[in-house]
Amino acid sequence: MEQLKQDVYQANMLLPEYHLITFTWGNVSGIDREKGLVVIKPSGVEYSEMTAGDMVVVDLDGKVVEGNLNPSSDTATHLEIYRNFPNVGGVVHTHSRWATLWAQSGRGIAPYGTTHGDYFADTIPCTRDMTPEEIRSEYEKNTGKVIVETFQGKEPDHVPAVLVKNHGPFTWGTDPHNAVHNAVVLEEIAMMAVYTEQLMGDRIKPMPRELLEKHFFRKHGPNAYYGQKK
Amino acid sequence: MEQLKQDVYQANMLLPEYHLITFTWGNVSGIDREKGLVVIKPSGVEYSEMTAGDMVVVDLDGKVVEGNLNPSSDTATHLEIYRNFPNVGGVVHTHSRWATLWAQSGRGIAPYGTTHGDYFADTIPCTRDMTPEEIRSEYEKNTGKVIVETFQGKEPDHVPAVLVKNHGPFTWGTDPHNAVHNAVVLEEIAMMAVYTEQLMGDRIKPMPRELLEKHFFRKHGPNAYYGQKK
């Protein structure tokens, strides 16, 4: 668990480095699937004062098993993602500007270019409105539930990001660093999608499906040929 | 008063650090409620040359009681806020780009997401046009008066910011640092609100009231559960 705490701490520290957060508005977690334990950032602690030792360990029911601080207030959302998306090793939440403003508009981000296709094989969806009941009780857990509901019939490993309506993005990945990587990519494509739509107005169309899949599978899966052989 | 002068000085120095100001276009003040004295930045002094000793102390009528420099030309506006909003401990004025352009448009910023709701429980209002008479005499004091007028029937502690029409934002808080914190948040939500509206056009709607209040009271008031126990 010490290694995972280090990984989660360092992944959290990447959020200010990549300009994805203001103040403490973000959190990264990672999971040890064998032990069924999740390491997550404490709630509301300044990045400049945070240490790896401040990371909180919780089980998949949200019970704190190690750590002196309260875990992130979004912990229940992270856990719902881990419980339902079995290949996810790390989860990130931010209020990064461009992804968040898409979330505020309640719209998913259609694929307009290969930057999108290199990481996401389809539209990045936006969740539905939560009901007053879902907001009033177990709000953070229910946030996770609407994320999972949004991916019914979809493949979360091929679209490792979601926009929570009127809130902001969650991204995930094979580990905490990969989840942060996807948060950076999401911010780039969110910015570019705004202006792609502005330039085209009503004539806007998503990119051709063939091109999207070419780019996604050039980098992912058994036939990938981007980068160096591992 | 020496501690308050240090606090106000340091809060002023945060304005360039958070990229909220160009040149000397901003000012922070703080109040000692027991003594009825306000500490404020001097007018038109470069940030790189300013020291804590340059801070000016005025009473609530604007009379300088300590300091060799002229107080900020916006002092009378700050004082009007302190006189009418009894829980305010610090006030900030900037010409930060995104908040200022909303002020220039004369429109308030509706709540579109939880970033807004985490700090502001309602629309951030914009003041009315000032009359030629209000502009001609005691302009800065009258600026304060239209701010106070704008909050008639509103709760300034729940919406610690205002846009002065064709001018720029004023924010406040429990102390000078908290007021700067709110100025940073205002700039973030002002930017995101512009594009949220762009993405939705005529279909734009504020966020659901339940979600706004959930987020505000998750962080503020007796039932807050965000962050660590103090």
Next chain:
Amino acid sequence: MEQLKQDVYQANMLLPEYHLITFTWGNVSGIDREKGLVVIKPSGVEYSEMTAGDMVVVDLDGKVVEGNLNPSSDTATHLEIYRNFPNVGGVVHTHSRWATLWAQSGRGIAPYGTTHGDYFADTIPCTRDMTPEEIRSEYEKNTGKVIVETFQGKEPDHVPAVLVKNHGPFTWGTDPHNAVHNAVVLEEIAMMAVYTEQLMGDRIKPMPRELLEKHFFRKHGPNAYYGQKK
């Protein structure tokens, strides 16, 4: 002249510091009115390699009287400004993004807020199209002539900036540093004006005349009360 060369050199070095230029796309000059000599940046020299000794001295007819390098290709434009606006002590030209895109659109920047009014007492005008003849011969001098023509009946000391159509901004001031200061302000208000118009669409209106003049004369002229007594 050595002091003026230092001043002009340092003012030029502020352009990259204030993010007003890319590569060598800008130039600052200053004038010694008594001697009738102008100091200006050499053409196409990298900022990182430039020294005060590289500054070129020309007379008001553009004849090089000191210096080993070619003066800025825009020298003739600067000279036309000095010859016609008698109070100008420094001139700046940049391709700063926000001011330049207004120039590209061929539109002047109307006053929408007090940030504008603190420095410019009216709309910042955009020049007319130059004729093919004006472009073909003595292009740079003719650029200066259309600037001067644009200020017929206007007061260049109260509006120390112009947008040259399809080109970019020129600003001026009492000395080279003041001209750079105005170039920074212009960039700020150019950015904010774009979005002020976006937020208001067809309902856009300039700020009230009273407020504009209140702010301009609060900082400029015999009744100014902003800043410290000199």
Next chain:
Amino acid sequence: MEQLKQDVYQANMLLPEYHLITFTWGNVSGIDREKGLVVIKPSGVEYSEMTAGDMVVVDLDGKVVEGNLNPSSDTATHLEIYRNFPNVGGVVHTHSRWATLWAQSGRGIAPYGTTHGDYFADTIPCTRDMTPEEIRSEYEKNTGKVIVETFQGKEPDHVPAVLVKNHGPFTWGTDPHNAVHNAVVLEEIAMMAVYTEQLMGDRIKPMPRELLEKHFFRKHGPNAYYGQKK
């Protein structure tokens, strides 16, 4: 070849310095025309870990003749440009935000100002949609072919940039550094063109042809007079 490897390495390192790339999303190559050999960045290697020795040497058919790493996945596109544009000495590909969002919209960038004209003598074109067949086999080579097709009847030395539809920009130049220089310029004009169109709406018009050519030939060709004599 060692000098060219150094040049290509250093030109690649300029991409993060000029904020043209995120992660490893870009590549620069250079050619030795006499030897018919191209030096290019390896695929997917972090900039912070890359050395000049990691550069890969390929012949014009794409065969690796030196180097231990896979060349950039975009190598075949670069080679197609070198084979067909005989004066090109360096090629750059990035996903820089503003140029890429124009590529995503499928539109070329019309000349709206002299910043454009100083480097590009005409509209920067966008390629057509690739067919499913072109995407499925030899995708990267076919990307080069549609670039070349786009310049049928055009002069690539006068417009050293192209937008690949739904993908991003390629720029070229006399050598690797010059190609990076053009990539920086492209990003500037791409940003300004978006807002120039926003400010003018349906009334938008390209700049006058005379002005465009004046600026291009003031800096390029036998009658250039910008800069210092070489």
